[in-house]
Amino acid sequence: MVDARLEPMTDDEYKPWRIEAEAHYARSVAASGRSEVDSVRVAADAYAQLLPEENRTPDHHFWYAYGGDFRIGFLWMKVTDGAAFVYNVAVEPDLRRQGYGRAIMLAAERWCRDNELTRISLHVFAHNTGARALYEQLGFAETGRNMVKDLGNGSR
Template structure:
């Protein structure tokens, strides 16, 4: 694998991403059993509008396209927020293209984001992962993320 680079999304990339992200997030919410798809679609739309009111220009948010050489292999959306003990980051979205998964790109993207955060004195990086996404959970655990909360449900 060539050296992975994170490059700020262009406006065109962001427009495509935003449309796909809202659909994907809604599907994940519904697949998790948290709510039916119609409500999940509305939640996804509202969440994206609230979190990125100015799109790429929303303060504190970084949206990158990940490249392996010249090939676009994925993306990551990071928010950095100042807190009393220093800046903390949260990954709102992270994806490796389906056709290039399991080739080390996910790990490389995380390592690149960690380096970006270290250079800026970020204290910690958090993220959420849907319970059914076992592959992502394994990757996050392998690179050192720790579980901080677990939500559970029992259907009747």
């Protein structure tokens, strides 16, 4: 079984991470059906609202995850009212589908337990079937569902 260690991001590490994380979120929004232009705006607005003080925004935690001496991914969580919300988690592209996502999420759970948090939740895009399957295997339960219907021009 693969294990992950969480190391807090430094200020210098956060800056390039933020740029790529926002761009990745924009791509996910686009994959869910929004235009590319709209997706970039949605992502920029979301990150500006969520992180007004960047990596110093209260209650937000940013880590790089390591397997031994090499970086395997990252994790961003917010803690409020005894619970954690995972805003972003990812495995390095060349390491995906090797158990590292599971390891990062289990490290997140350990961190939450160590900090006496009683719940961990997250959002996953419907098109991300691999992540959805992983979260279900880890015991996450679906608590809601967003739905959309594209009407196009003049459709009923």
